[in-house]
Amino acid sequence: METTQEHGPRRWLILIVLCLSTLVLVVDNMALTVAVPSLTTDLGASAQDIQWILESYMLVFAGLLLAAGSMSDRFGRRKVMIIGLALFGIASLVATFADSPAELIAARVAMGIGGALIMPSTLSILITVFDETERPKAMAAWSAVAMLGLVGGPILGGALISWFSWGSVFLINVPIAVVAIVAALVLMPESKGPWLRPDPLGAILSAVGMVALVWTINDLPKNGLSHASTVTALGIAVVALTGFVVWEMRTESPMVPLGLFRNRNFSGGSLSLTLVQVGNGGLLLVLTQYMQFGLGYSPTKAGMAFIPMALASLVFNTVGATFGQKIGNRAMVGLGLTIAAAGFLMLSIAPDGGPVMLTAALFVLGAGGGLAMPAAIAALMGEVPPEQAGVGSALNDTIQQAGAALGVAVLGSILASRFTGAMPDSAPAGASLSIGEALGVSAATGDGVLAETARTAFSSAMSTTFVVSACGVLAAAVLAVLVMRDRKADPTESGAEQAGAAPPDAVPAAR
Template sequence: MSTRMTERQPRRWLVLVVLCLSALVLVVDNLVLTVAVPPLAQDLGASASDIQWILDSYILVFAGLLLTSGSLGDRFGRRRILIIGLALFGAASLLATYAGSPLELVVARVVMGVGGALIMPSTLSILITVFDEEERPKAMAAWSAVAIVGFVGGPILGGALIAWFWWGAVFLINVPIVVLAIIAAVVLMPESRGPWQKPDPLGAVLSVVGMTALVWTIIELPKHGLPVTSLVIAVVALVAFVIWESRVEHPMVPLKLFRSRNFSGGSLSLTLVQIGSGGLLLVVTQYLQFVLDYTPTEAGLAFVPMAIASLIFNGLGATLGQKLGNRWLVGLGMIVIAAAFVVLTFESGSFITMATAMFLIGAGGGLAGPAAINALMSTVPPEQAGVGSALNDTIQQMGAALGVAVLGSVLSAGFIAEMPAGSPTNISEAIAVPGLASVARTAFTSAMSTTFWICAAGVVVAAILAITVMRDKTKTEPTEDLIPA
């Protein structure tokens, strides 16, 4: 029997704090690690290959297990899965803190990936079962704003921890946060689950293999070219997964959700926005550090206008969404994001230009993000909230990874085309060559401009798709919300 809430939970806003805290620890951890890489590599004697595995092992496990973990929450209890995930994440963080070799740190990161995959879908699925349709947009706006705060605060916090303590502190700080979240979850959070259904082990295996292979393909693409073997494995496993899920009596993932205009429109829009956002993170951080000579901490501070705008417009978007409808709010937010990318194409080291662009990114994301997620999740039955939120997380993960891979390749190609023949293909190496630094910075800035024009075009396409495909449920009949089979 579904445990859908018929009355408002008296502790729902305290529950939201726990959910935000749980999501925040994941966002911050991944970003502080990028700052910690140089000192931990030196201390552990890690090679370039070791560093790649330390960074990528978490992502591979996290993305591969998302769909499976979402279905586990629906079956065994979302609070239970959240607590297990937090416990795994906290224990692995403690192991990472005192890792004495690259292998030990990779093992810790793998376990952290398992914990993260259990945590993330649980937070959103619990949110949509605790809050009713009237309050859900506000709760979702707060939950979304936390990610932006973590995005900006992560590198700043990481830099401070390393300056005051040592690289292990970036993992150790997770432990007290996890302990607090577990205690609060036990005391404050209601349990919820869907009706029992037959397990789908083959679907779980196919999803893990397919998603892991796909993420590996995306990660390797800009570094070493297209890895054919992993791409074939990904395609075969995911096609088999779709065929199996469409025929099995009790599917792990209800593919019929994609017949909903709001689910499909919200999913596609989020994917395209995440591709642009992934490109933003990759390109701007390199530009700030290698072209403008910012430190990692200073580069993190450059994103503060984005965080401020996100906090403001997340709240504003929750109010406007009830008046304008989700699809128009998504479209408006994406147009604002596209305008930010256009502003970035004219970036020439000006603080005002960069701050304006970052503010617009935050404003557009604050308007579009929660509205798209709300539209997507409003179509998910409460008994399938876990796997629905896992689909949302997977979509965003794939979009961000594609953004880094595809736009990273575009940036790299543009940079190489602008550089003299035989020059290093990486800006970090090019600026170290005597007499080549100025040329490299100019080439990177030119390639960055081209990349952001592509980002702007992609987000405009996402806005058009959102307005065209999505529907405002308050103004349409239920049958109009379905895409013909």
Template sequence: MERHPRRWLILVVLCLSTLILVIDNNVLMVAIPALTRDLGATARDIQWITDAYILVAAGLLLTAGSLADRFGRRRVMVVGLAAFGAASLAAAYADSPAQLIAARALMGVGSALVLPSTLSILITVFDEEERRKATSAWSAAAVTGLIGGPILGGAMVTHLHWGSVFLINVPVVAVAIAAAYLLMPESRAPARRFDPLGAALSLVGMVALVWAIIELPQRGLGDPATLSGLAVAAVVLTAFVLWERRVAEPMVPLALFRNRDFTGGSLSLVLVQIGNGGLVLVITQYLQFVLGFTPTRAGLAMVPLALAVIVTNGVGAALGQRVGNRVLTTAGLGVLAGGFALMSTLRADDGFATVTATLVVFGIGAGLAQPAAIAALMGAVPARYAGVGPALNDTLQQAGAALGVAVLGSLLTGVFTGAMPGSAPEVARRSIGEALAVAERTGDQALAASARQAFTDGLAVTCSVSACAVLGAAVLAFVLIRGRGAGRTAPVEEQTPVTTS
């Protein structure tokens, strides 16, 4: 594989494009209390502000990856960035939860177009020798968003309107689009027929599956709507698999799952996403509602985690060539599970130092595991499927994220409600945000203290379940991912060169 002369400049564009997606999701984390207050968003609304994005992105990722391979990865990425920027403007000026949910859904469209394109371009311009370094840099850019998003977003929520957090996206999108046209050549896979039936089946099947996952904790398995969603997902996704196995030029190369590295890397990341659903749900609410941090201080509390990831990314890139993906992924996931276990011990009266130490452990685990798992699965993807291969992995991770938010969110709410005193008003038993609002109106300090303790109880259970999910990911990584020296996962002779212009 000939190395592209501008590959490192291209990596800058890819990192910038990924950065904007991560900034958005982490800004949203610190804005949850403000949304609860200013828009009157309920716990259900907050969940759908997150899940609308996941639902749409999960449904479109496979189609977006196929479109990128066919029509050009740069072109699809730029279209996605433009859609993401426009949706961010709409989100910034939403005046109801419904409008914000709709804007988040459109942001999911943009994300689906951008994500597989960034990884597919990375695969095509970096060879196996340099790919680990490029992946670590790409991961570090995502972590930079993890640092900058909460800090900048926290300051904006504190001093400006909450809608300003979405305006961060607009200038970054503009710079990323301009840089893409100035620095990045177009690339696409060798021509093959578009698979419209496969695209339609994947869209309908994934949307039905993710919707059913989201609704299952609230509606229950016996609810007709939930059963219908699961039935539609099962039938349509089965039809999708059968069709992709039969068609001469499938949209999705299901044979990738025969490769142990791709399967091990993908499934490990799926379980990590399920576990991360617990972190996203609990940590910022714990910092602001329980410990009373301002949005700015809550953002600063995330800095040690992000710095730990960045430093460990660099260490992992150096170690990866020596010890291999299996050792790094398994070790990192073990540390990550330990971080969740420590997080489950947090109390309602803990301070900044305790939270910081816990997040540093979490960051070390994530910094070791994620780049190694991504390197394993990307090394298994032939260049002719450089768009749809990463999209398949992203789709599985989005489904895992939806499952994590839905199930762990329901678990958190159930534990919170059960731990609240029976004498508490019904509205105060639904969520900590509503309980503290009632306590503030009535001056009931005992109710506020009970709500904080009940949420901490829910945090303990949620993070314990997340730790178990990540331990399961570690076992999968150890069993499936091949060790160092097991041979190349994607031989050069299997890779069809891309066309560039």
């Protein structure tokens, strides 16, 4: 494997490039949630169109992550990241000027391809550039930027929509991508793992299986198992993913080191983050609709409402990175996720508590995430061998994306069904499908009672959704405590594990 660890100040400039590359992905997805009401009106998008605008990206992104991670290890992580940034920037420019839902969905698909090329490379380059002593600090900074994008995206998106139009949430990606590309070419050395024989069958099976799985997750809440497309997609997912696992365990040159899951820290940290993604699935989508449709906030005010969450995330991210090394990653992940679950429960009663409760809930949620995320990422990525950093990162990203897709589908279905159930049978046709359509009918007919009824129904549906989210995040906390192990505190682990290396049977030997 090529060694790229830097010992001069340039390594911190490289970290800035990695943070920019991650930021462009996170900000785009989060800012888009604020733009949903505006683009719904301007493009005449239906509820199904909105779902595909949001999830077409996730579908492609999840399907290509494993192959992209393997490509980055084989052909060069910097090269693959730059190609992804270029594609993401071009597709964002196309999305800016889309004038129909179909065009926007097509642009989002291309952005998903670019994102899949970018994401595994950022964390894998970080692992190879920084040595073990500085890696926790670098990961904390990388996590802080990711969290800043997560909660700052709606703020930026709200401001851009108020000043310009919803297309600006895509246009902002272009200069960020350009700067990241130039900086990568100037500052970043190339790194790659040892050359392995290509695994085209593994790449095909993983892509087909993940796309079919996410498709099934999206389709199941709407159609159940009675619909032919759902059954077909589920069958394809089971066959392809089973075939992928069997093939990867038998082939002499596997694309993905599935043996990583034998390591408790990798499996516990990764699966905990997956459950968190399930809980987080509908957070911003639900809240931005509640703030704008329910509370009458402007896009800018809705974005500004997330500032407490952003501040808490940044402050407690630093606390988590510092104390995680002292009290152990397992305790820090468990504590942080428990606090985050409390934040979701507070959100479930926010409609009754008013803006003060909403602000407090977002602060608690940000604090919990800030404590948990750096520790979880440090624990699981600390078990990935540097020569497999790209595909190891992609493996973690992939199962988290599956969790995010499951969260959006399940929580979105719960929100929609609870909203429809809370609306009276006498409501006009279409008004029971979503709060956006109900308020549209109310505006057209001048029916103020319908608007108030829709807002009450949405608040009730939101409360149920966030209770489910709290349960998912609390389950993640329990899983982390039961499965993860802290090397310093566990005398049964081998010396290799205590030194920070993966156990000998954790990954297949490099060929």
